[in-house]
Structure formats: C-alpha cells, structure tokens
Amino acid sequence: MKTNADERKTATMLDDLITPTLLLDRERLERNVRRLAARAEDLGVVLRPHMKTAKSVDVGRHVFPDGPGPITVSTIAEAEYFADHGYRDITYAVGMSPASALRAMEICRRTGVDLKLLLDTVEQADALADVREATGVTPSAFIELDCDDHRGGLKPDDPKLLEVADRIVAAGANLVGILAHAGESYSLSSPDALVKAAENERQAAVAAAETLRARGHACPIVSIGSTPTAHFAKSLEGITELRAGVYMFFDLVQHGVGVCTVDDIAITTLATVVGVKPEKGWVLIDAGWMALSRDRGTASQKVDQGYGLVCDEKGRVLEDVIVSQASQEHGILSMRCGSGKSMPDLPVGTRVRILPNHACAMAGQHDFYSVVDGERPRIEARWERIRGW
C-alpha cells in the first residue's frame, strides 16, 4: 500500500501537495539568473554563483544551461556533491581547518576537481604543507580579505597579508588570489550606500591584489561579491570575478535592501490553514519555524515582515498579511500593525504561500523543491536539494 512518504514524491498538481512544502517558480528563477549573468557580462567579469542557497544540481542546470561553470560552495558536502555532478571549478568560501582541507583534497584526488580553499592566518597556510604531503594533491588557496569588519579576513593594509602569501607558497601550495565579501551590505537600504559599499569592496580587493603582485605573487583571481553589491557595482575594474548566491531566489531581506521587487522572489512555502481565531484576528497555518526557518532578518529593516509575507495559493500577495508568530509547526497569520485592514476570509483548509525573509534559511528547512510556473496549478518537476556537512 502506498505510504504518505511515497505520495509526497508523486504529486503532479499543486492541490495534491502535502503541506508545508517548498515551491520554486521556474520563470522567476530564470529571470533572476539572466539579470545577474547580463550584469557580469557588461562588467567584464566571470560570474561564480554561490550554490549555498540552492544546493541543487537541478537549479544548477538553469544557472548554467550550457553545462557546469565555476561555482562557490559553503560546505565540503556541497563541494563533493557538485564535483560528483560534473562541476570542475569550485571555491570553498569558508575558512579552512586542517581537517576540512584534507577532506577537500581527497575530493580533488577522487574526482579531479579544482577545489580552492580560503584562509587568513599563517597557521592555516603552514598546514597546507601537511595536507599536500598527506594527499599528494597541491592545494590552491585564496587569502580572505576583510573589507568591512563583517567576519573573517585580513585588512588590505595588514602586514600579515604578505606574510600569509609567502607562507602559502612556502608550503608548496598555489596562491590563486584574493577573496572579499561585503557582508555588511545586507544591512544597507539606499542605492547610494550600496554603490559605495560595492566600490569599497572593489578598492579593497584591488589594493590587496596589487600589494601581492608588487611582492611577485601573480594573484590571478580577484574575487568579490555579495548579492547587494553585485547588483549595484558601477565598475569592476581590476576585479576578475563576482560571487552571489541568494540572487537566484531573492527574498524579503533583499527586497528591504532594495535589490529586488516582491515579484522577483522565486521560492515560497505552501501551507494550509488549520485554525481560525476571529476574536484575535488570527489565522493558524501548518507552517511554523520548522518550515519557514527562525530567520527574522526583516526585523531590523524599515518594514518588519514577521516570519514572512503571505500570498494566496496562486502567489498573489495578500497585502499586509504576515506570519506574526511561529512555533515549531504552527504559524499565526495576522494583519501588520497599523495596516488598518482586516484579515481576509481564510477558512480551514485554504492554501497560502509564504514568502521568505531569507531564502537560504527557508530553503535549508526543506529536502526538495516543487517547481511551478507562476499561477499555473501544475507541478513541473521535483528537484532534490542536499544538506549536511
């Protein structure tokens, strides 16, 4: 007899999907992908998409219609998955530990992939010698640059920059370049500030590359990127490649930053109404933080979207209806404070779609995408995604 688990995999119509579940609008994905690909071409740089948002080779086929291109990943598990699906040029953009570097080089040895590491200390640089000896693979590594005090990396004028570069070479590894990420751009919201953040990221990376070249290091790759700065950079002179990930799907945080419209957002969680509390103006749905994620990234923006903005089953925004509270498997819909509107009639059994605050976080709560096209009721495909480390 067919189990519920079987049923989950065979639905062909939106109405037959078990909720909560993740939807991906293919047309919006393709539009977002085309937009940044065109920008990269205009700016004369290679686009190296970050696959940490999508985590899916099926999405990858739409990002690279002509076959696997250069990508960025956030875990060794992603590196291995994409390497096993034909990707040959991968940057692992999280600071290496001796253990993760060993695992990365084992993947290189097994699959032949060119998997580049990231580091910013002499200790990590020195460790590359052991990694090389243990695996017989010559590691390639970027030096991580800190352009805005956001996370890891060295400042462009830090004397350790040259020391780390020299130690990478001394360890018998390849120094492939400089990698910067303008993470602070996510907290901005005006075009002027975004243009400035992008230019700051560019200048920092170019300055660091010039310092390395003056010392005799070739520094062939000068890599920058974040979804906001990738969309607002005016010039990328001196830069060779651009990284971005969330641009494929976009989300309410990116909308708050000013990078996309709500109609660009390609993923939603489909949910079902399971209760009503008219005396409180509440509608309860079967999607809580386990399906939506705990991300409250819009809480610090001008418009707080709660745990997500609510759309009807076809994806049309129900204005000012948000998921105001979430527990593990319950979400509470209510009107945004001060909206002056009243809750639309959403009886038990009604389907709604919830737009994500943060696409990487919402998608991370699901194992597959049900692919749809706009308001059409048909499920075009079921795309797997991976997780774990």
Added chain:
Amino acid sequence: MKTNADERKTATMLDDLITPTLLLDRERLERNVRRLAARAEDLGVVLRPHMKTAKSVDVGRHVFPDGPGPITVSTIAEAEYFADHGYRDITYAVGMSPASALRAMEICRRTGVDLKLLLDTVEQADALADVREATGVTPSAFIELDCDDHRGGLKPDDPKLLEVADRIVAAGANLVGILAHAGESYSLSSPDALVKAAENERQAAVAAAETLRARGHACPIVSIGSTPTAHFAKSLEGITELRAGVYMFFDLVQHGVGVCTVDDIAITTLATVVGVKPEKGWVLIDAGWMALSRDRGTASQKVDQGYGLVCDEKGRVLEDVIVSQASQEHGILSMRCGSGKSMPDLPVGTRVRILPNHACAMAGQHDFYSVVDGERPRIEARWERIRGW
C-alpha cells in the same frame, strides 16, 4: 574510493567526526527521561512524550526501555515513522486540516495505529464525516483547549466547546477528550509563576472536561503539558496524561526558565575553529545558523546566550564564551558583554561544543546524532532522525 559521505557515517571517535555535527550525551538523556517518568508516576498520570524534539526511534528506545508507549507527534511524517516502528498509540497535536486528517486515517488503515486528531472548530468536526467515509476508519479527536491565549484552542467557558463536541459525535467520530498546552510557560522564570501556570493549565482542562461530561460525553482523556509546567505541577488531580518533549534534551531556554541546569543539557553541536581575530576578541567556528539554528530564544531572557553557550571538546562550559553572531556556515565566538574576562586561547583546528538555545530547533538542523557518554572520546552509536512532513 571512500567518499566524504561514507566517512561521515563510520567515525568511531570524537576526533574523527566531520564538523559541524550533532552530539547526544546518552547519560544525560537517560537522567532527564528518568526524572520526568518518576514525576508522572508520583502524580498518577500517564506520560505521553512529545517526539517532535527527538524525531528518532533510537531515542524512543531509551524513553521506553520496555517497548513503544503512548507518544505525541507534530507532523504526519512523524506519525507514519513511529507507526511503522511499532508505536500504536499516537496523538497528532497540531490542528487538523481535511487533508492531514485523510493522511492520518490512511496511516491508521495501513498500520492499525490508534492515531488521534486535534481540532477546535465545527468546520473541522464536520469534515470528520467525509474523512470517515473516504477511508473507512472512524477518526478519534481531541478538542484543543486554550488555557493561556498562546495559540489555538477554545477557552474552557466558550459555548462552542459543547457545539464542537456534539458535531464530532454527529460526524460519527470518537471524542476522546480535551488537550491543553501551557505554551506561555516558556516565557516565565520563577518557580512560583511556573507552579501557578501549571495549576491554571490543570484547572482549565478539568473544567472543560467537566462541561463535556455534564453534557454526556465521556471525555476519557484529559491531557495537559509543556516541559516547564510538567516539571512544576504540584497536583494533577482530574488530569489523565502529561505531555512534554524538550525535557529529554533540555536547552538554554529551559535553563533560563529554571527547569534544568546547564549540566542537564544533552545535545550540543561539535564545531571546529576556522579563524581567529584577536584584535576584536573573536574566534570563528565552522558552525553557523545552518548547524545551530536561527533560534534566539534566550534573547528575551535574563541571560542572553547569543546563538549558544560554548564548551570545550569534552563538554565543559567555557564560562561567558558565547556564539555572539552567526551567518550560514560561520559562528563568531566572543566574551559575553561585561564579563570582564578575556577569550581563552582557541587556535585554528580546536574543537568546541555549542549548547543549544532551543533543542528542537538545533536538532532539526541535523540528520543524525553521534551518541557520546560525558567526556569519553568514543562514539557509542549513530542514531538517525527524521524530518519533513
């Protein structure tokens, strides 16, 4: 050749684990389980643990050493998984939709499990007639009670209580009882307030059961529970069963509420140091919100634990070291504001364990538990957990 994915499943020592990964301390689990089982016995009620935190039949074997007992679940996928592993008495404690009720009754038909539903509207009660006709299974249902304005449910004095009860019977279904959940108890922090919340939950449930009985409904089950009230109830007179879930693992939120000590917390995320920024007092680890979850439940408590409190590799707390910031795959460790201490020396490659703000949320980010016993370096077992809906 062995892939990284294979390696992930075969580690027998803590040092060989790929990070970030979830650890479960078996001795702490067993101690927490014994504690609430003894309380339930003293109070003369059945304990019906909520499996939404553990989501694992391996954990279930430690909760029920003598074989499957009565459980609570939060998704139909959990219901199906536990039914397929021999559990025969399950309450699905999320408001039913017509679609989820149909799926639930299909599981009853296929496995013979007694799977009880939850509802609080006449529309849901009426839908049970169709569910019965479509599946040939007589549904059993609880009426959800609202004892503290937390989420769903009817107030004990709401006239709809009797109307819903009558409609369940009219639909040809079994009315099995009343179910209340004192969700607001999570926001308390004094023993007096917790005792009061537990007594309020008890009184509300007993009053509703008496109302139903006066109308001629037998109301055999009177079910209450939340981890805080389960541990603080003085009397459960008139109550037949107690539900709780997070008590198996506990977490920093429960510690803040006052239900457990830090040394009771049974799960942690094992992580590796991947960077240091001494000038900022930062240590970077390879566990971000993808591994720790985005849960910031302690932010509204007296002691804000950031994204989690940090322990050394053996699980000994590093006092006042917290995960102060998290991005997808990076965590930033720093000293708690005002601690007056300085960051211990944690060079790249050092292993640390992160205690969870919220055990349900952290565990939900992982596919398995590596089972350890206190400070011992051996992995005793690898227990799978399920996810999805």
